[in-house]
Every structure is written in structure tokens, then in C-alpha cells.
Amino acid sequence: xxxxxPGTKASLKPFFEPKTVAVIGASRETRKPGHVILRxxxxxxxxxxxxxxNPKTEExxxxxxxxxxxxxxxxxxxxxxxxxxxxxxxxxxxxxxxKVKAAVIISSGFGETGPEGKKREDxxxxxxxxxxxRLVGPNCIGIFxxxxxxxxxxLPRYRLARPTKGSISFISQSxxxxxxxLDWAASLGxxxxxxxxxxxxxxxxxxxxxxxxxxxxTTRMVIMYLEQTADGRKLMDIARQxxxxxxxxxxxxxxxxxxxxxxxxHTGALAGSDAVYWGAFKQTGIVRAFDPEELMDFAVxxxxxxxxxxxxxAIVTNGGGFGxxxxxxxxxxxxxxxxxxxxxxxxxxxKLPPYVSVENPxxxxxxxxxxxxxxxxxxxxxxxxxxxxxxxxxxxxxMLESGVVDTIAEMAMKYHKPITVxxxxxxxxxxxxxxxxxxxxxxxxxxxxxxxxxxxxxFYGDYLKRATEEEKTA
Amino acid sequence: xxxxxPGTKASLKPFFEPKTVAVIGASRETRKPGHVILRxxxxxxxxxxxxxxNPKTEExxxxxxxxxxxxxxxxxxxxxxxxxxxxxxxxxxxxxxxKVKAAVIISSGFGETGPEGKKREDxxxxxxxxxxxRLVGPNCIGIFxxxxxxxxxxLPRYRLARPTKGSISFISQSxxxxxxxLDWAASLGxxxxxxxxxxxxxxxxxxxxxxxxxxxxTTRMVIMYLEQTADGRKLMDIARQxxxxxxxxxxxxxxxxxxxxxxxxHTGALAGSDAVYWGAFKQTGIVRAFDPEELMDFAVxxxxxxxxxxxxxAIVTNGGGFGxxxxxxxxxxxxxxxxxxxxxxxxxxxKLPPYVSVENPxxxxxxxxxxxxxxxxxxxxxxxxxxxxxxxxxxxxxMLESGVVDTIAEMAMKYHKPITVxxxxxxxxxxxxxxxxxxxxxxxxxxxxxxxxxxxxxFYGDYLKRATEEEKTA
Numbered sequence: 021x022x023x024x025x026p027g028t029k030a031s032l033k034p035f036f037e038p039k040t041v042a043v044i045g046a047s048r049e050t051r052k053p054g055h056v057i058l059r060x061x062x063x064x065x066x067x068x069x070x071x072x073x074n075p076k077t078e079e080x081x082x083x084x085x086x087x088x089x090x091x092x093x094x095x096x097x098x099x100x101x102x103x104x105x106x107x108x109x110x111x112x113x114x115x116x117x118x119k120v121k122a123a124v125i126i127s128s129g130f131g132e133t134g135p136e137g138k139k140r141e142d143x144x145x146x147x148x149x150x151x152x153x154r155l156v157g158p159n160c161i162g163i164f165x166x167x168x169x170x171x172x173x174x175l176p177r178y179r180l181a182r183p184t185k186g187s188i189s190f191i192s193q194s195x196x197x198x199x200x201x202l203d204w205a206a207s208l209g210x211x212x213x214x215x216x217x218x219x220x221x222x223x224x225x226x227x228x229x230x231x232x233x234x235x236x237x238t239t240r241m242v243i244m245y246l247e248q249t250a251d252g253r254k255l256m257d258i259a260r261q262x263x264x265x266x267x268x269x270x271x272x273x274x275x276x277x278x279x280x281x282x283x284x285x286h287t288g289a290l291a292g293s294d295a296v297y298w299g300a301f302k303q304t305g306i307v308r309a310f311d312p313e314e315l316m317d318f319a320v321x322x323x324x325x326x327x328x329x330x331x332x333x334a335i336v337t338n339g340g341g342f343g344x345x346x347x348x349x350x351x352x353x354x355x356x357x358x359x360x361x362x363x364x365x366x367x368x369x370x371k372l373p374p375y376v377s378v379e380n381p382x383x384x385x386x387x388x389x390x391x392x393x394x395x396x397x398x399x400x401x402x403x404x405x406x407x408x409x410x411x412x413x414x415x416x417x418x419m420l421e422s423g424v425v426d427t428i429a430e431m432a433m434k435y436h437k438p439i440t441v442x443x444x445x446x447x448x449x450x451x452x453x454x455x456x457x458x459x460x461x462x463x464x465x466x467x468x469x470x471x472x473x474x475x476x477x478x479f480y481g482d483y484l485k486r487a488t489e490e491e492k493t494a
Numbered sequence: 495x496x497x498x499x500p501g502t503k504a505s506l507k508p509f510f511e512p513k514t515v516a517v518i519g520a521s522r523e524t525r526k527p528g529h530v531i532l533r534x535x536x537x538x539x540x541x542x543x544x545x546x547x548n549p550k551t552e553e554x555x556x557x558x559x560x561x562x563x564x565x566x567x568x569x570x571x572x573x574x575x576x577x578x579x580x581x582x583x584x585x586x587x588x589x590x591x592x593k594v595k596a597a598v599i600i601s602s603g604f605g606e607t608g609p610e611g612k613k614r615e616d617x618x619x620x621x622x623x624x625x626x627x628r629l630v631g632p633n634c635i636g637i638f639x640x641x642x643x644x645x646x647x648x649l650p651r652y653r654l655a656r657p658t659k660g661s662i663s664f665i666s667q668s669x670x671x672x673x674x675x676l677d678w679a680a681s682l683g684x685x686x687x688x689x690x691x692x693x694x695x696x697x698x699x700x701x702x703x704x705x706x707x708x709x710x711x712t713t714r715m716v717i718m719y720l721e722q723t724a725d726g727r728k729l730m731d732i733a734r735q736x737x738x739x740x741x742x743x744x745x746x747x748x749x750x751x752x753x754x755x756x757x758x759x760h761t762g763a764l765a766g767s768d769a770v771y772w773g774a775f776k777q778t779g780i781v782r783a784f785d786p787e788e789l790m791d792f793a794v795x796x797x798x799x800x801x802x803x804x805x806x807x808a809i810v811t812n813g814g815g816f817g818x819x820x821x822x823x824x825x826x827x828x829x830x831x832x833x834x835x836x837x838x839x840x841x842x843x844x845k846l847p848p849y850v851s852v853e854n855p856x857x858x859x860x861x862x863x864x865x866x867x868x869x870x871x872x873x874x875x876x877x878x879x880x881x882x883x884x885x886x887x888x889x890x891x892x893m894l895e896s897g898v899v900d901t902i903a904e905m906a907m908k909y910h911k912p913i914t915v916x917x918x919x920x921x922x923x924x925x926x927x928x929x930x931x932x933x934x935x936x937x938x939x940x941x942x943x944x945x946x947x948x949x950x951x952x953f954y955g956d957y958l959k960r961a962t963e964e965e966k967t968a
Contacts, residue, residue, distance in 0.1 A: 180922070197813060200888055207924070208920075278824075278825045279822035283814075285857075310942075311942040312819070312939075312941075339668065345786070347756045348749045348752075350752075351753065379759060386670060417670075418527075444677075446680050449677065468786075
């Protein structure tokens with residue numbers, strides 16, 4: 021397991037900002053991981069030096085190929101290992117001899133296959149530890165850093181799009197889950213800072229990574245996929261530290277007994293009681309997502325909106341039925357509908373047409389324009405009884421200008437209260453969803469998703485408030 | 495309220511298959527409903543005759559405009575009324591005098607605004623009833639029929655895409671909800687037969703519409719949005735009849751006390767106890783969706799897959815973590831994981847690589863090709879312990895050919911057991927999702943959604959089995 025001395029940060033840096041990289045098991049066959057990874061480094065803006073290593077080849081992609089990492093006439097910060105499992109022990113021995121700082125072991129065929137693979141893991145761990153070489157993996161997809169262009173994802177770009185630079189970092193025990201989410205993020209236009217699939221975590225685990233990301237300047241928040249933790253106590257310690265600085269959203273698979281059993285056969289890991297994890301998350305301010313859609317939705321919300329200072333939510337809509345559905349979900353999630361102040365209602369009544377409903381949910385009706393949204397949001401968000409707003413916008417209605425996007429973004433900036441938007445529909449709506457998200461306002465396909473994202477903002481806000489009070493008392 | 499004598503079917507037919515249409519309140523202003531609706535009929539393949547009516551204009555869009563529907567030198571099957579509310583009573587009187595068979599009243603400003611509007615509704619209802627003119631609305635979006643091209647949706651096509659012809663019919667008390675879902679369906683490529691937004695339902699209500707759709711040859715299934723019913727007892731009667739012939743999925747808003755209150759202020763309707771509705775749905779085989787995403791997901795599943803004969807589900811995946819999440823949701827939804835037979839497991843072991851997991855979930859691993867899916871699905875679906883399969887396909891993995899789409903579609907055909915697919919990701923996945931859905935296999939973004947769609951197939955299958963047994967006993 022990783023050691024958590026002050027050196028963690030320095031020792032993990034070569035994974036994300038190496039100046040020199042050796043791709044061990046580099047291949048000329050275009051579909052092999054050792055080929056795709058080499059090309060990722062050569063073609064996608066990585067600024068450092070790249071050395072292919074493969075005893076069977078003299079040259080790959082125009083570069084001289086070395087028989088062993090030991091032959092490379094340069095110091096190596098990061099080795100990416102994509103050889104067959106049997107060769108990995110020797111490869112890591114050579115990395116250790118060469119004093120390689122960090123190695124990502126992509127290869128599978130280790131602890132996940134049984135006791136023999138587990139034994140090989142122990143050997144490798146020991147060799148690397150002695151030399152001070154940090155290890156990610158084995159049995160993983162490795163690392164993607166949108167800033168440095170480190171990219172060990174061995175899936176072709178036409179199948180797996182890479183997200184743009186952003187401020188969300190993502191750590192995942194499951195490689196498949198990780199890349200599927202990255203691909204989804206790319207298509208949504210959600211930017212990523214660092215992605216790490218850490219696989220069997222024989223050295224670097226989720227605790228090390230959270231410690232690193234806590235102080236990482238391009239990481240504004242962290243999302244994670246967990247099946248089990250390397251060390252529950254340490255996870256809680258680091259979680260308490262990081263959540264005071266940035267939001268963390270986690271999805272924990274294996275909720276049911278049957279799911280936990282499936283997880284055990286998948287990674288050989290004991291998933292642990294779901295209730296214990298949920299309790300630990302609540303105590304340390306980790307926002308829990310119950311499925312991948314919530315993970316994505318909560319990430320987008322927490323990355324762009326301030327946390328809610330309390331749970332009283334206003335709904336502003338141009339479709340009555342949607343207001344009803346948002347209300348249902350808000351109540352089910354233990355948020356509450358704001359009781360709008362008399363002043364707010366009086367002004368709403370004065371400034372809006374008489375057939376508009378000025379109770380919460382405020383229904384601006386199907387003939388609304390952007391101006392009504394401006395009036396309503398300006399009054400509602402000013403109201404001290406309102407901690408956040410779920411705004412429903414049916415862009416299809418004929419009088420509603422696209423400029424309502426600016427209106428909503430402006431109001432979010434003006435009042436520093438969280439806003440989540442629901443806009444249900446097809447292509448025309450999708451254009452506006454992207455406009456909203458580029459204006460840092462999260463927008464969802466259903467009222468329930470917008471309401472649940474508000475729950476996440478409330479959960480985190482509530483935790484921060486309690487944690488800060490505890491600090492004062494202590 | 496609608497009368498349910500044998501005449502219902504004949505009296506509703508003019509709404510969907512009129513030979514002559516009068517657009518009353520037709521307008522020259524391009525953004526007005528009376529203009530958009532006229533253009534819909536003129537430009538989108540409607541085969542009948544169209545007559546604009548507006549006393550203030552002599553000609554619209556090249557057509558002679560009539561002062562009153564009574565002046566039109568033709569019988570009128572369907573009148574679409576888009577005048578101000580105040581004018582509607584007289585307009586309907588003229589329709590009655592003219593013996594117009596059916597009228598859709600788009601105009602709002604009736605029962606939803608208070609007692610005075612309610613009074614106008616009573617007048618209109620009485621006038622129409624005497625003349626035998628059936629009414630849809632007021633305060634609605636009206637009707638869209640993808641086959642006949644009746645289209646009273648007054649939202650411009652660039653904002654609201656119209657779905658292609660299909661076999662799902664959709665009735666909605668909320669107009670805004672209805673059009674947002676239609677737009678979404680269009681972007682997903684989900685085809686629609688008939689759509690009716692019935693608004694304040696002063697005559698035609700959800701019960702009449704279900705009765706009509708029960709025997710409609712282009713309707714293979716029905717989805718509906720309800721806030722309250724016109725008559726609970728009659729709804730249950732007709733639901734019992736229709737669900738024996740075709741699936742019905744319903745979303746009922748106003749689940750919580752607060753949501754019910756919001757619904758009351760929206761339509762003036764009492765939403766009624768949520769538990770009563772849920773009980774009625776269970777008794778009559780209506781599949782309940784709890785949010786718009788489930789409504790869409792269940793519709794797609796029930797429209798293309800056979801119902802499950804029982805609840806024992808197999809999972810086939812190429813990503814372990816996804817198998818865990820699908821397992822969790824299957825168990826939470828009271829489905830169960832199939833216990834694969836010894837024979838199945840023996841053959842799986844024989845025919846698949848040794849590192850593949852042949853327990854349920856069957857994990858084909860990240861290096862799978864389409865052939866492994868063929869072997870696994872062929873064996874698993876043949877197994878008498880398996881009632882349906884949730885198939886997880888990460889299309890991003892390098893060795894997996896697009897042909898796996900054909901494999902899955904072929905296996906669904908061969909075994910007549912339901913299949914739902916999960917494929918998480920971005921653009922490359924979206925291409926394959928569409929390929930699958932065009933092969934009549936539903937495909938979802940998350941394992942939870944695929945598992946929940948399987949629940950819907952199980953719920954309906956279970957109901958059908960019980961209802962058929964009861965019929966035999968009776």
C-alpha cells in the first residue's frame with residue numbers, strides 16, 4: 021500500500037508531469053496497446069521525450085527502439101509497461117535498476133487471476149519499493165492528463181474521444197467504467213484535468229491520489245469510482261481534508277449483497293458493507309452518486325455552482341407539469357420548497373402578467389419570453405427565503421429567445437446562489453444546453469435530474485457549514 | 495365527460511383522419527399559433543382540404559379566408575380553434591350549427607383561470623354535446639398524427655422536431671410535457687403514431703382516448719402523462735381491456751403532498767392519493783414510470799421487446815464494474831440473477847477463454863470480440879433458468895467489431911426472450927446505440943437504466959400471465 025509520508029506528492033508527480041517517458045512493450049501492430057500508447061505520446065502534444073522499448077524491434081514510428089529501459093541514454097521519469105504479464109517482473113527490475121521514478125503497469129494477469137498472479141504482484145511491489153519507483157496498476161488503463169498530454173489509454177481515439185482540458189479530476193478502480201465515463205464527458209463537452217485508472221493498486225491507491233489531487237492546482241473537484249477502499253480509516257482522513265478544499269463525488273458499486281459478490285469475483289476484493297461506506301461518506305463530506313448518470317450530473321453541478329447554504333429551493337418554470345415533477349423530486353430528496361416572502365410575491369404580481377402563478381413553483385406560462393425569466397429570477401434569488409433555484413426552460417415555446425441563456429447565467433453570477441436547469445427535448449434544446457453549460461450553468465434533460473443535482477449542492481453546502489463550525493468550536 | 499357508448503370510436507376518428515379541416519383563428523403573423531397550425535396542414539403532407547377562417551383577413555398563404563366556419567362551402571370534419579378565449583363560445587356555436595364533427599380548442603383562458611373560465615367551459619360543452627361535435631381541449635396543444643399528418647402543434651419545426659412514423663401513441667394532460675417528450679423522441683429516432691394533448695378535457699378525456707387507441711391498428715403501445723383522471727373506475731375498466739392487447743406506460747405527477755398541491759394550482763385538479771393510483775396501475779397492468787427518462791426508456795423497451803415470462807435475469811458484460819452496477823439495480827428492483835444451469839456453465843467454460851467469468855454476471859473481459867458475445871448469448875438465452883438478459887457492451891474496447899449489433903439482434907429474434915442493452919459513452923457509442931435501436935433492441939446509457947427497462951418488461955409479463963390465468967379460471 022502507498023505510504024503517506026510527505027513524499028507522496030513529489031513521488032506521484034512523474035505520473036502526471038514526466039519529462040521523459042519509456043513505453044515498454046511498444047509495438048508496431050496498430051491495434052496493440054503498446055502501439056496506441058506510443059502514438060498517444062508522439063502525436064498529441066506531449067512536450068517531453070519518448071523512448072520505445074522492445075527487444076524484438078529496432079524502430080517504431082520512426083524512433084529507435086531499445087532492447088531494455090536500461091539501454092535508454094536518458095533518465096526516465098515514467099515507464100508505461102504494456103508487456104505480457106510474465107515479462108513484467110523483469111521489466112520492473114530493470115526499471116528499478118535504472119531508477120525510473122514511476123511506472124504504470126497496463127498489463128493484466130495478476131491478482132485478479134488468482135494466487136499465482138498475487139505472488140507476482142508481491143514480487144513487483146517489493147522490487148519497486150526498494151528502488152523508490154512508484155507503481156500504478158497493474159490491470160489498469162492508466163493515466164490521462166489533459167494538460168501535460170500524458171495518455172496511456174490504449175483505446176483508439178475514433179472509439180474513445182478524449183475530453184478537453186477542464187477542472188474535474190477522476191479516479192477509477194474500474195478501467196472500463198473510467199473510459200466509458202471519459203468518453204461520455206468528451207461528448208458532453210465536460211472538461212477533465214487528470215484521469216487515473218488504478219486497477220489492482222499494488223502501490224498507488226485512491227488515498228494517495230486524493231492526497232495528490234488535494235493540492236493540484238488544475239483540479240477544482242474530484243469524482244471517483246470505488247469498489248472497495250485500500251484503507252477505510254485513511255480514506256476518511258484524507259477525505260476530511262480534501263472536501264474542505266474541493267468537492268468529491270463518489271460512486272460505490274456493490275450496494276446489494278449480490279452486487280458485492282459480483283464485485284468480489286471481478287476484482288477479488290471484498291466490497292464491504294454499503295451502509296458503512298455511506299456513513300463514512302456522510303461524515304467526511306463525500307457526495308454520493310447512486311449511478312453513473314448521477315456521477316456525471318453531480319460533477320457538472322458541483323464544478324460550476326456554489327454549494328447551497330441551506331435547503332429551501334425555488335422553482336421557476338414555463339411548463340406546469342414540469343414544475344410538479346420538480347416539486348416531487350425536491351421533496352423526496354429532503355429539500356424543501358421555499359416559502360416566497362410577501363415582498364417577492366407582491367413584486368412578482370406587479371411586474372408579471374396576471375395569469376402567471378407567483379407561488380412557488382413560479383409558472384411563467386407557455387407564452388413567456390426571456391424578460392419574464394429575468395424578472396422572476398431577479399426577485400426570487402434576492403429573496404432571503406431562497407437558497408437555490410431549479411429553473412425549468414422549455415426552449416421550444418415560440419416566444420422564448422435564446423438570450424434567456426444569458427439571463428440565467430447573469431442571475432447565477434449576481435446572487436451566488438446555486439442554479440440547476442432542466443430543459444427537456446431534442447436537437448434545438450441540446451444547442452441551448454451546451455450554451456448554458458459553457459456559461460457555467462448545469463442543464464439536465466429531466467426535472468428530476470435537475471432537482472437531484474440541487475440535492476448534491478445542498479449536501480455539500482450543509483457538510484461545509486457543519487465542518488467549518490466544528491473547526492471554530494475545536 | 496366523454497360518453498363511452500359504442501360510438502366513441504367513430505366519433506373520435508375525425509380528430510385523426512379528417513378529410514376537411516378548418517383552422518379558425520388562422521393568422522398571417524408567422525409566430526402566432528393560428529399561422530403555424532395552418533402551415534403545418536399545408537406543407538407537411540396532409541392529404542385533405544384545409545380552410546382558413548378569420549373574419550379580419552381575406553387571404554392567408556394563398557388561400558381564400560372565410561369569415562366564419564359556416565361560410566365554408568364544404569362539410570368540416572375537424573375544426574382547430576386558435577382564437578382568443580372570449581371568442582370561443584361563439585366559434586363553437588358556429589361549429590355546432592355547421593355540424594362540424596370534431597374540434598380541437600387550442601385557446602387557453604378557461605377552467606385553469608378560475609370560476610368564470612369554468613363557466614365558459616360548461617357553455618361550450620353543452621353547445622357541442624347537443625350538436626354531436628366532439629371536443630379536445632381547451633388549453634391544450636392538440637393533436638399530432640404521424641400517419642395522416644394532422645398537426646395542431648403550434649411550435650415551429652426548427653424548435654420542435656416532429657418524430658417519424660412509429661407504433662407508440664402518447665396522450666398527455668400537460669401540453670408542455672407532451673411536446674418536450676415528442677421533441678426528445680424525434681432526436682432519439684423513436685417513432686410515434688398519435689399524440690394527443692387533451693388539456694382541460696371538457697369532453698374527450700384519457701378514457702376515451704385509451705378506448706380509441708385500444709383498436710387503433712398503428713398503435714402497438716401507449717404512453718401517458720396523468721395529473722388526475724376523469725373517472726378512476728372507468729380508467730381502470732378501460733385499462734384492463736387495453737393492457738391485454740398492448741402495453742401502457744404511465745407517469746403520474748404529483749406524487750408528494752407538495753407536488754399534488756402544485757398540480758392543483760396548475761390545472762385546478764385534485765391529484766388524488768399517489769398510493770391509490772399506484773394500486774390501480776398494478777391491478778390493471780399499467781407500467782408506472784417515475785420520471786420522464788423512465789417513461790421514454792420503458793416505451794422503447796416495451797415497443798420492441800417481448801415481456802419477460804419471469805424475473806430471472808442474466809447479465810453479459812465486457813466490463814466488470816458495469817456488471818456489478820447492473821446486478822445492484824436488478825436486485826433493488828426485485829428481479830433476480832439467474833442461476834445458470836450446469837450445462838450452460840460447462841459449455842461457456844469449454845468455448846470461451848479460461849479467464850472469462852462464467853458465473854452470472856458473465857464477464858467476457860476487455861479483449862472480447864463479437865464472437866464471444868455470440869457464444870455467451872446463445873448459451874445463456876437457451877438456458878431455461880434465464881427469462882431475459884441485460885447485455886452490457888463497451889463498444890470502445892479495441893477488439894470489438896460493430897457486427898456485435900447483428901449478433902445481439904439475431905439472438906433476441908432467435909430466443910424470444912427480452913434483451914436490454916447498456917452502452918455508456920459518447921459519439922462512437924451513440925452510432926451503435928442507433929444501430930441497435932433500428933434492429934429493435936433498446937440500448938441505454940447506464941446499466942441502471944437497462945436494468946430498470948428489464949423491470950418494466952418483467953412487470954408487464956407478470957401482469958399478463960396473471961390476467962390470462964384469471965380469465966381461464968373465470
